[in-house]
Amino acid sequence: MxxxxxxxxxxxxxxxxxxxxxxxxxxxxxxxxxxxxxxxxxxxxxxxxxxxxxxxxxxxxxxxxxxxxxxxxxxxxxxxxxxxxxxxxxxxxxxxxxxxxxxxxxxxxxxxxxxxxNPPPSGAVDALSDDLTPKWLVEKLRGSRAKIKSLLMDQKVIAGIGNAYADEILWEARIAPESIAGKIPENAVKGLAKAIHHVLTDAEKQILKGHPDLIAGEVRDFLQVHQAHKEKSPTGSKILHATVGGRKTYYTDEQELYH
DNA sequence: GTGCGTGTTAAACT
DNA sequence: CAGTTTAACACGCA
The missing domain is CATH 3.20.190.10 (MutM-like, N-terminal)
Known part of the structure; x- marks a missing residue:
């Protein structure tokens, strides 16, 4: 996919x-x-x-x-x-x-x-839109009791993030996937907004580098934590497995749990 | 053979 | 009520 x-x-x-x-x-x-x-x-x-x-x-x-x-x-x-x-x-x-x-x-x-x-606009902010600013994300998470991973994947809030990249983004931001969105401190949320942009644009560069003419399939051999057989994160922590929001989730204990 | 994995949707739950 | 969670769907592949 x-x-x-x-x-x-x-x-x-x-x-x-x-x-x-x-x-x-x-x-x-x-x-x-x-x-x-x-x-x-x-x-x-x-x-x-x-x-x-x-x-x-x-x-x-x-x-x-x-x-x-x-x-x-x-x-x-x-x-x-x-x-x-x-x-x-x-x-x-x-x-x-x-x-x-x-x-x-x-x-x-x-x-x-x-x-x-000609579908009507969905109302969600695109994951790579300039409108997805740290300030916007802080507002969006305020008061939410949802798990941060579920919220990142909610297409009515942010459009474009799927299961694999949600894990990558949360690892990059060092936020545990089961964290309660509204409990994440402002500084960490700002880091999360940056991680969304960074992880997605970096992935695009990696794919382009190895597969410049791709129009089908998917490339994810460079993912840092969301890989079935990977044992350790780039920084050497053991990759843990869990189910969050009904989806397979990969994370490490480098990521802080806010709740 | 068995169960996993994934995006969406509708239904259930709090 | 609104926000959040869960289960079901389909089926090639490990």
Whole structure:
């Protein structure tokens, strides 16, 4: 399952490859729960030029101009396949976009990946947005009784952080995942805001370095603590395992528990 | 064969 | 009521 830094790299590479191309045809093989139809997609997007592909939260936004933004959520197993138009179509296709000489397929054996057209803004602050300032985060956590890891992964609060990077960010900030959000002192919260930005942008750089043309899959071999078989953090502490918010969590006793 | 792992959603809980 | 937690979903893979 690709996470935010992977999606960031995908969006870069898709923009590089597809920018300026005209959408000639769009096909829907699975009707999404939203009821969005192939007809409506076609009516709104056909003939339009792709301006750019951006990452918004955990989604990719294909921007064809005003009121023509196609959002794509990969969910757990969604995969993009980009090939020349004449090649054979891949398996488990959810949707297909023909952009001049290229065909872009969204595939998912589990059929959970989906598209939406011009969705209303979610109200959450994107994890890499400039609006996610230390001050904003201090405000957001004030009075919250939720565990900090759950709150970081709450897409209605901050958009884009998944299970693996939540662990990485909390380790970087030296805050225990089960800490109660509202009990974390202001200084530590400010450090957390910096850790969010640092961990995510650094991960993007690492992925780009090793996999410059990536548009599918995920790379996380550089993660510091969220790795099933890793025994010690970079600073030599034993990596501990727990379940927080119903999710597998990796942490160390270097991280302070506030409660 | 068995159970893990993950994002979202709806339902349950406090 | 609003905020928070939990379980269910689907299924390839270790």
């Amino acid at each position: 690709p996470e935010l830094p992977d999606l960031q790299v995908f969006s870069r590479n898709l923009t590089k490859t597809l920018k300026g191309k005209t959408l000639e045809r769009i096909g829907l093989d699975i009707t999404p729960k939203s009821g969005l139809s192939e007809k409506e997609l076609s009516k709104t997007l056909s003939g339009k030029k792709l301006h750019a592909v951006a990452r918004v939260g955990k989604q990719l936004c294909f921007d064809f101009g005003n009121d023509a933004q196609l959002f794509m959520h990969l969910m757990l197993h969604g995969k993009l396949v980009l090939q020349d138009k004449e090649n054979e179509r891949p398996k488990n296709v959810i949707a297909s976009l023909e952009l001049s000489d290229k065909a872009l397929y969204l595939t998912d054996f589990q059929k959970a990946a989906h598209l939406t057209l």
